[in-house]
Amino acid sequence: MDTLVVGLLGSLGFVLGLAFAFFVIYRHHLRRLRRANRQRDPLSTVTPARRRPLPFHMPPRWLAIRSSNTALVRSVLSPNSVPATPWSEALARCRERAWFVSPPVDGWTLIVGSRLPEAGQDVDHLFRFLTQLSRELGEVHFYSADRVLNFHSWARLDDGRVTRAYAWAGETLWNEGRPTLEERLLGLRCRAYGEEPEPLRYGDVPPELHNTERVILLARRWSIDPVAASEILLHQEAVESGNEDEARE
Numbered sequence: 001m002d003t004l005v006v007g008l009l010g011s012l013g014f015v016l017g018l019a020f021a022f023f024v025i026y027r028h029h030l031r032r033l034r035r036a037n038r039q040r041d042p043l044s045t046v047t048p049a050r051r052r053p054l055p056f057h058m059p060p061r062w063l064a065i066r067s068s069n070t071a072l073v074r075s076v077l078s079p080n081s082v083p084a085t086p087w088s089e090a091l092a093r094c095r096e097r098a099w100f101v102s103p104p105v106d107g108w109t110l111i112v113g114s115r116l117p118e119a120g121q122d123v124d125h126l127f128r129f130l131t132q133l134s135r136e137l138g139e140v141h142f143y144s145a146d147r148v149l150n151f152h153s154w155a156r157l158d159d160g161r162v163t164r165a166y167a168w169a170g171e172t173l174w175n176e177g178r179p180t181l182e183e184r185l186l187g188l189r190c191r192a193y194g195e196e197p198e199p200l201r202y203g204d205v206p207p208e209l210h211n212t213e214r215v216i217l218l219a220r221r222w223s224i225d226p227v228a229a230s231e232i233l234l235h236q237e238a239v240e241s242g243n244e245d246e247a248r249e
Contacts, residue, residue, distance in 0.1 A: 058216070058230070059094040061118065061144035061153075063111040064223035065137050068104035073111070076136045077101065080115050087233040105232050108224040119144060119153040120169030126155075127162075127174070135160035141223045145215040150208040152215050156222060166190045168208060182221040186214045 067073055074081045081099045082090075090100035094112040102110040117126040126142070134140040134157035142155040144167075153167035153174065164177035172191045179190055189207035191197070200206060219226060 058226050059091070059112040060146050061112075061116050061142070062226055063116065063133075064141040064143070064219065064226070065109045065111065065133075066107060066139035066223070067109050067137055068107055070101060070103060070109060073101055073109050073137065076133065077111070082113075086237050087230060088237060091230065102229070102233055103236070105229040106224060108229065110224070110226060110229055116142075119167035119173050120146075120151050123167055123173040126153075126167075127165075130155055130157055131160050131162070134158065141219070143215050143219045143226075145212045147212060150206070150212045152208070152212045154215060154218055154222075168211065180222075182218060186217055186221075188214060188218070 065073060077099050081101055082093075082096075085093075085100055087100075087102050090102065090112060094100060095114050097113070097115050099111055099113040099115045102112075117129050119126050130140055130142055138159055140157045142153070144151070144153040146152065149169075151169040153165075153169075155165035155167075155174070156163050157165075162176050164180055164183075165174050166172075166176075166179075166183075166188075167174035168191070172193050172195065175190055175193060179188070183190070188211050191207075197207070216226065220228075
């Protein structure tokens with residue numbers, strides 16, 4: 001009997017040791033991926049230097065919908081969707097209370113405009129809006145980044161079901177689903193409901209600022225980079241308008 005107990009304990013110790021070894025290897029691999037990720041996406045310039053800067057700043061919030069059916073997207077958003085508008089004009093007018101729909105880029109459609117709900121104003125309304133939109137259009141992504149207040153949010157839905165969502169506006173308003181690998185690689189800090197921010201040490205970057213700066217990088221991994229997509233759309237407009245010099249820049 002004693003021999004059996006010793007054998008079982010030995011087997012248990014072997015399994016636990018193996019599990020611990022796998023855990024250490026996984027953590028080491030995750031650190032390497034995070035370091036590589038920082039090298040690929042320097043935050044000093046979201047837009048690579050080889051690209052010419054956009055004539056307008058990206059809106060503080062936007063949608064990315066996995067669809068190339070512009071007519072369907074417009075019909076779902078009607079009557080608040082503005083008629084077909086050049087993307088350069090949409091970016092310039094994105095503060096208007098309307099929705100501006102982009103032409104498709106790589107199978108994705110962008111939507112901007114202050115008509116889009118904001119988590120800090122009514123997170124329940126944002127949830128209902130995104131859920132209904134996803135039921136109609138399938139895969140829907142929402143991103144928001146207020147660089148003044150450092151309020152931020154992101155959400156990913158598929159066929160009306162939230163697979164991941166997080167929203168912060170002075171407190172955690174929405175935290176649903178398990179954090180994704182992309183969020184962990186970007187070092188995003190998602191607080192639980194009611195969790196108080198910890199005191200910062202000298203030189204620390206507030207997690208809220210860290211998250212806000214990386215919303216666009218999360219969009220790049222989950223869906224499509226809105227800056228790169230806007231560059232493509234502006235280039236297409238320049239070509240179609242016959243402005244070949246601007247298109248070549």
